Amino acid sequence: MPLTEEDIQHFYREGYVLVPGLVPRASTDAMMREARARVRDGDTWQAVCFEHDKPEKDAPLHRLLWEPSVVAAASALLGSPARVYFGMLAIVTAHGGHGLPWHQDNQYSHILGGALNTFIALADIEQNMANLWVAPRSHLAGARPSKANETTAKGHRESLETPENGICLPPLKAGDACIFDRCTLHRSLKNESDRPRFAYAAQYQADLAREALTGRRDPKRMRATDLGDQVRSIVEAADRAAVAGGVKA
Numbered sequence: 001m002p003l004t005e006e007d008i009q010h011f012y013r014e015g016y017v018l019v020p021g022l023v024p025r026a027s028t029d030a031m032m033r034e035a036r037a038r039v040r041d042g043d044t045w046q047a048v049c050f051e052h053d054k055p056e057k058d059a060p061l062h063r064l065l066w067e068p069s070v071v072a073a074a075s076a077l078l079g080s081p082a083r084v085y086f087g088m089l090a091i092v093t094a095h096g097g098h099g100l101p102w103h104q105d106n107q108y109s110h111i112l113g114g115a116l117n118t119f120i121a122l123a124d125i126e127q128n129m130a131n132l133w134v135a136p137r138s139h140l141a142g143a144r145p146s147k148a149n150e151t152t153a154k155g156h157r158e159s160l161e162t163p164e165n166g167i168c169l170p171p172l173k174a175g176d177a178c179i180f181d182r183c184t185l186h187r188s189l190k191n192e193s194d195r196p197r198f199a200y201a202a203q204y205q206a207d208l209a210r211e212a213l214t215g216r217r218d219p220k221r222m223r224a225t226d227l228g229d230q231v232r233s234i235v236e237a238a239d240r241a242a243v244a245g246g247v248k249a
């Protein structure tokens with residue numbers, strides 16, 4: 001279902017919006033066929049990231065970047081065609097991970113002109129399964145100071161400010177999503193459960209958005225619909241092969 005005007009107002013006012021059932025079941029099932037095979041040994045937070053220079057690489061795993069309902073929601077919130085900024089399958093193994101500390105995505109790279117992240121549950125995520133936390137209205141302060149995390153999430157940014165109003169999202173069903181501004185503070189914690197947590201983060205920028213650092217528009221950030229046109233046949237062929245081979249979701 002398309003976002004309502006109320007959803008859009010909630011996103012701008014609170015810095016996030018929950019969208020139950022954003023992704024159709026057939027697509028989360030197809031994602032899970034791929035995602036289950038990516039769980040690695042160990043107890044860490046694990047990511048498989050989209051590579052702009054090689055859009056065909058792992059194309060079935062990054063299909064949600066051009067999933068029509070996701071792109072439509074991002075475009076409605078951004079008020080323009082959505083360009084793919086970043087995509088990431090994020091797995092937290094059973095009883096694993098430390099999650100990611102409070103951060104804004106704009107603390108990694110600062111985009112001006114509209115940019116957001118779509119956290120999508122690929123399978124059900126209970127609150128104790130490294131579900132996402134957000135700090136409502138934290139986006140209103142803009143990009144805030146941060147540092148490199150040196151302890152539980154090396155290689156990640158960490159906000160110098162800890163919000164006092166953080167909330168854990170309610171339990172999510174496969175296909176539910178939380179869309180949040182790249183200035184909204186968010187985090188996740190350890191997965192306390194016996195099941196791995198599977199989520200996909202699909203980030204988009206507005207059609208004319210620019211990098212704060214350089215003032216440039218990044219030509220690699222293609223429109224999501226163009227990415228779909230480029231890789232759809234690869235993904236469809238992979239799906240046919242998986243179904244013929246009896247791979248289960």
Ligand SMILES: O=C(O)CCC(=O)C(=O)O
Nearest residue numbers: 090099100105187188201
């Ligand atoms: O996967 C997670 O646990 C957190 C995701 C996140 O922080 C992000 O996508 O920026």
